[in-house]
Amino acid sequence: MLTLKETIEKIRPLDNLSMEAARTRWDHIAHPLHSLGLMEDLVVQIAGIGRSQEIHIEKKALVSMCARGAAPPQLPLLTRHHCT
Numbered sequence: 001m002l003t004l005k006e007t008i009e010k011i012r013p014l015d016n017l018s019m020e021a022a023r024t025r026w027d028h029i030a031h032p033l034h035s036l037g038l039m040e041d042l043v044v045q046i047a048g049i050g051r052s053q054e055i056h057i058e059k060k061a062l063v064s065m066c067a068r069g070a071a072p073p074q075l076p077l078l079t080r081h082h083c084t
Contacts, residue, residue: 012051014045014048014049015047015048015049015051016048018047018048018050018051018052018053019044019045019047019048021047021053022043022044022046022047022048022053022055023040023044025053026040026043026044043055
């Protein structure tokens with residue numbers, strides 16, 4: 001099992017080319033552009049993480065956390081959500 005430090009060292013920056021391709025692909029699916037808001041942004045970010053415009057999420061999980069106020073804007077999109 002990897003240590004936390006080893007795991008952090010394996011994290012790579014988002015792949016912008018995959019994100020652009022995913023955004024273009026998503027924009028060509030029949031729906032009003034950007035009508036799904038945050039979900040569309042998350043799909044693009046997942047493409048950047050996976051380094052491919054093809055999104056395949058085999059292991060699914062949902063972690064819901066909430067605190068008063070909003071997270072600082074410099075946090076990545078996947079970790080930021082305003083809770084009231």
